[in-house]
Amino acid sequence: MFRNNYDNDSVTFSPQGRxxxxxxxxxxxxxxxxxxGIASKTHVVLCAIKRNAEELSSYQKKLFTVDEHVGxxxxxxxxxxxxxxxxxxxxxxxxxxxxxxxxxxxxxxDLIGEKAQTNTQMYGKRPYGVxxxxxxxxxxxxxxxxxxxxxxxxxxxxxxxxxxxxMARTYLERxxxxxxxxxxxxxxQHGLKALKESLVQDKELTVENxxxxxxxxxxxxxxxxxxxxxxxxxxxxxWIESVxxxxxxxxxxxxxxxxxxx
Amino acid sequence: MDHRxxxxxxxxxxxxxxxxxxxxxxxxxTQHTQQPIVTGTSVLAIxxxxxVVIAADNLASYGSLAxxxxxxxxxxxxxxxxxGFGGDVSDMQYINRHLTDLTLSENYSSPDEPRxxxxxxxxxxxxxxxxxxxxxxxxxxxxxVAGLDDEGAxxxxxxxxxxxTYSAPSLATGYGSMLAQPIMRRHAPxxxxxxxxxxxxxxxxxxxxxxxxxxxxxxxxxxxxxxxxTKDGVDLKEDExxxxxxxxFADRIKGYGTQTV
Numbered sequence: 001m002f003r004n005n006y007d008n009d010s011v012t013f014s015p016q017g018r019x020x021x022x023x024x025x026x027x028x029x030x031x032x033x034x035x036x037g038i039a040s041k042t043h044v045v046l047c048a049i050k051r052n053a054e055e056l057s058s059y060q061k062k063l064f065t066v067d068e069h070v071g072x073x074x075x076x077x078x079x080x081x082x083x084x085x086x087x088x089x090x091x092x093x094x095x096x097x098x099x100x101x102x103x104x105x106x107x108x109x110d111l112i113g114e115k116a117q118t119n120t121q122m123y124g125k126r127p128y129g130v131x132x133x134x135x136x137x138x139x140x141x142x143x144x145x146x147x148x149x150x151x152x153x154x155x156x157x158x159x160x161x162x163x164x165x166x167m168a169r170t171y172l173e174r175x176x177x178x179x180x181x182x183x184x185x186x187x188x189q190h191g192l193k194a195l196k197e198s199l200v201q202d203k204e205l206t207v208e209n210x211x212x213x214x215x216x217x218x219x220x221x222x223x224x225x226x227x228x229x230x231x232x233x234x235x236x237x238x239w240i241e242s243v244x245x246x247x248x249x250x251x252x253x254x255x256x257x258x259x260x261x262x
Numbered sequence: 263m264d265h266r267x268x269x270x271x272x273x274x275x276x277x278x279x280x281x282x283x284x285x286x287x288x289x290x291x292t293q294h295t296q297q298p299i300v301t302g303t304s305v306l307a308i309x310x311x312x313x314v315v316i317a318a319d320n321l322a323s324y325g326s327l328a329x330x331x332x333x334x335x336x337x338x339x340x341x342x343x344x345x346g347f348g349g350d351v352s353d354m355q356y357i358n359r360h361l362t363d364l365t366l367s368e369n370y371s372s373p374d375e376p377r378x379x380x381x382x383x384x385x386x387x388x389x390x391x392x393x394x395x396x397x398x399x400x401x402x403x404x405x406x407v408a409g410l411d412d413e414g415a416x417x418x419x420x421x422x423x424x425x426x427t428y429s430a431p432s433l434a435t436g437y438g439s440m441l442a443q444p445i446m447r448r449h450a451p452x453x454x455x456x457x458x459x460x461x462x463x464x465x466x467x468x469x470x471x472x473x474x475x476x477x478x479x480x481x482x483x484x485x486x487x488x489x490x491x492t493k494d495g496v497d498l499k500e501d502e503x504x505x506x507x508x509x510x511f512a513d514r515i516k517g518y519g520t521q522t523v
Contacts, residue, residue, distance in 0.1 A: 097389070098385065098386055098389050099378060099382045099385055099386055100381060100382055100385035101378075101379070101381075101382050101412065104371075104372050106371075106372060107371050107372060110371065140374075
């Protein structure tokens with residue numbers, strides 16, 4: 001009946017030293033549709049594919065604004081993501097109230113990392129079934145963090161999580177050197193190209209299913225940051241057209257035609 | 263053996279010697295600060311072109327008694343800001359410890375990131391003061407925070423025991439708000455004139471104001487601390503002596519005290 005005796009709760013190790021509940025939570029992240037994040041010196045971009053449960057329904061939101069300077073992309077259980085994003089909003093607000101400044105992105109990510117980790121160490125709790133890409137700007141410039149249900153957080157130059165995200169990561173790895181000095185538009189195009197890589201064969205980027213989020217750091221000769229802003233619908237049309245059938249399209253996509261949407 | 267309830271759960275006197283009751287928390291009612299006890303007098307500060315000058319004397323009075331003569335009432339924060347304390351000295355020491363803890367946790371969570379600016383620090387302190395006054399247990403201080411804000415411009419602001427905040431090109435607490443503030447306002451009536459003021463001129467205004475305070479404030483002293491904050495950091499001198507005093511005017515003062523003529 002059970003796969004094994006060691007996956008009933010998140011506090012029990014298997015004899016091999018694994019905690020199955022955490023691994024299952026990591027699987028939940030892989031069920032979610034893909035999100036991509038890239039950071040350059042001046043900008044940080046999040047791109048996501050939205051899904052609709054059925055033809056007649058709306059698309060599920062993938063990107064959230066946390067604070068003026070931080071946004072996040074989710075892959076996995078949306079309801080768990082909302083809990084985390086709500087928590088992050090409160091922390092950012094509280095920090096602004098007590099210190100009068102934007103919360104440093106690394107401190108914010110440390111907080112959710114800690115929150116998620118305690119869930120894996122207390123009986124009766126479960127890990128969050130969601131992975132996040134947290135993008136933000138602070139005094140130190142642009143940041144992109146990956147967050148996993150285990151509580152692991154890591155700062156990245158570029159990353160992708162979610163279904164078939166390996167394809168996107170391969171694209172990112174191949175173009176890694178171009179990101180650091182890329183312009184805002186180039187960075188968004190790279191993000192969308194990475195997204196395209198991970199699409200199943202007869203699916204493509206549309207104004208309905210694509211979301212983009214951008215934030216810009218404070219640079220010399222510019223007062224203040226470019227706040228994190230979400231772009232949906234017709235706001236992303238030009239970007240989608242700019243990457244349509246461009247070079248670097250799916251030379252590695254060997255059409256592992258399994259549709260992971262469910 | 264002692265079987266009375268007050269001996270329960272304690273080391274036995276016959277084995278370990280008499281119990282030192284000072285380790286036990288007394289069961290007295292919680293006490294809130296009702297009035298300051300050992301106090302520091304005025305803190306003065308003025309903005310200039312590239313930064314801020316702040317000063318306070320080194321005296322801690324016990325009532326009208328000049329009780330402690332080497333109490334430093336300016337403290338640096340993160341090497342970029344200075345906090346000046348007027349009011350209760352024990353509460354100052356509490357806030358001082360609290361700020362050290364804040365520095366520690368800030369450095370721990372972001373060792374290589376910029377620290378809290380003076381503006382951030384002032385906001386934090388005002389929230390701390392307001393929280394304590396809301397517990398009806400205020401920290402009996404009037405605090406000036408001097409440094410640079412997030413944009414690198416000179417920053418000077420005050421918070422008091424109620425958590426009230428305000429800001430001006432020059433600020434003074436306590437007696438200084440009556441005696442020194444008008445002098446400083448002559449040199450920096452508004453932000454524009456403060457932005458014209460040179461560092462030397464600002465220091466001179468502060469020194470002159472400290473002297474006037476020593477002449478007329480009976481809780482003041484002629485040894486003081488002075489700090490200059492610029493983008494290059496904090497230059498804090500903690501054992502300055504008031505120079506060029508002239509008490510000639512004292513002869514002409516009549517009308518109070520034990521004077522009979």
